[in-house]
Every structure is written in structure tokens, then in C-alpha cells.
Amino acid sequence: MKGLGTFALIAGICWLIFALSMDVSVSTGAGGRVNNLGLMADRQIHTIVGGVIALAGLLMVLLGGKGSPAAAQAEKNTRPCPMCAESIKTAAIKCKHCGADVEPAAAPRLKNGWVASTTCRDEEEQQSTIEAITGTGLPVVSMIGLAVGAGPFATKEEAKQALVTMRDGPRLFSEIVYRDSVSGKYPPISD
Structure with a gap:
């Protein structure tokens, strides 16, 4: 959005320069010049169009939001230091600004995603399945009815x-x- 806004701003300014430098006078033949109403109207239209395009471009640049996906990704992978409040990486264990030891932030659990789902016949089998999945080190998530699964995973x-x-x-x-x-078919995952 910012790129398009910058282009529109530059194009609008160029259009305005073109409009304001238009010659609106014509030769009278006796060595004099007079203003032509048709050319004056053309200059007015070009000035208005150039101004509107430049204004729209300026608004897109100012209200365009984040500049690049890389900047958004960098902001997402940072957090404030609990001691000095400077920005540090999410996985950092030592602040580069104040030198304080900090706990690495835990990755948030996905609310939705791909699940390896297992159906169970009764609550006893469901409980043993939950214990078996937990024993493998996989995250457990409740599914429809008595089914449970491992997940959710991003891919x-x-x-x-x-x-x-x-x-x-x-x-x-x-x-x-x-x-x-x-779909409403699954109970929500609570944090």
C-alpha cells in the first residue's frame, strides 16, 4: 500500500508541475498574446486531477500501515525485557541492553491446525489414549465426542x-x- 501511495504521490506532483507550466496564451498575429479560455480550462482540470492524485498518494503513504513483511516479522519475534523494557528477541535468555538474565518466552499454543485424531469407544479408552499420547511427548487436544488427538500442528x-x-x-x-x-465442532483450547 505504501509503495502504491509513493507512486501516486510522485505522479500527482509531476502532473501538477506539468499543469502549472502549461502556456494558456495564444499569438494574436500582431506580435501580442492573449489568454485562451479553452487552454485555461485544460490547465484547471489538470491541476485538480494532479492535486487529487497527489493527495490520495500522500494519504496512502501516511495511513499505509507497516512498510514491509520483514518489519512485521521482526516485530513479531521481539518482546520487551522485563528489567529495562528494551526490545529483545523472543527466545533471548540475556538482555543485550542491560545484561539481565531473562526467561525465554514460551511459544503460544495453536488454537487451530492439523491434528492426528483417534476415536475412542468410551471414557476409559479415552483416558488411556490421552495418557498414551502424553507419554509420546505430543500435545493432547480434545476432539468431537470421545475422540482425542495429538496437535494441533501448523502443517x-x-x-x-x-x-x-x-x-x-x-x-x-x-x-x-x-x-x-x-465449525463449532471442537471445544476451544484454553491457554
Whole structure:
């Protein structure tokens, strides 16, 4: 958005310069010049159009938000130091500004994503499945009815790897599903 705004601002300013430098007079033949109403109207229209484009470009530049995805990513991967409040990386264990030892921030748990889901016949089997998934070191998430799963994961490949781990370790057979928050079929994950 900022790039388009910058282009429009430059184009509008160039248009304004062109409009204001237009000659609106014509030769009378006797060595004199007079203003032509048609050329004056053209200059007025060009001035208005150039001004509107320049104004729109300026607004896009000012209200365009973040400049680049890299800047947004850098901001997302930082947090304030608990001692000096300077910006440090999320995974930092020592502040580069004040030298204080800080705890690394825990990664937030996904609310939606790919899950290796296992269906259970009753609550007893559900509890043993939860214990088996926990024993493999995978995160446990509740699913529809008595089903439970490992996840959610950001990619389908991670869920497939969890499926293999569950199959090879505790011999749990599951399927890969996408757990969303829109359908209302899954209870929400609380932090």
C-alpha cells in the first residue's frame, strides 16, 4: 500500500508541475498574446486531477500501515525485557541492553491446525489414549465426542509425523483432520 501511495504521490506532483507550466496564451498575429479560455480550462482540470492524485498518494503513504513483511516479522519475534523494557528477541535468555538474565518466552499454543485424531469407544479408552499420547511427548487436544488427538500442528506434515509416532509407539491408529474454530465442532483450547 505504501509503495502504491509513493507512486501516486510522485505522479500527482509531476502532473501538477506539468499543469502549472502549461502556456494558456495564444499569438494574436500582431506580435501580442492573449489568454485562451479553452487552454485555461485544460490547465484547471489538470491541476485538480494532479492535486487529487497527489493527495490520495500522500494519504496512502501516511495511513499505509507497516512498510514491509520483514518489519512485521521482526516485530513479531521481539518482546520487551522485563528489567529495562528494551526490545529483545523472543527466545533471548540475556538482555543485550542491560545484561539481565531473562526467561525465554514460551511459544503460544495453536488454537487451530492439523491434528492426528483417534476415536475412542468410551471414557476409559479415552483416558488411556490421552495418557498414551502424553507419554509420546505430543500435545493432547480434545476432539468431537470421545475422540482425542495429538496437535494441533501448523502443517499437515507435522501431523503426519505425529500419526507415525502414535502408530509406532503406543499403537494408536488415527487420521489427519483439520481442527478449526469456525465449525463449532471442537471445544476451544484454553491457554
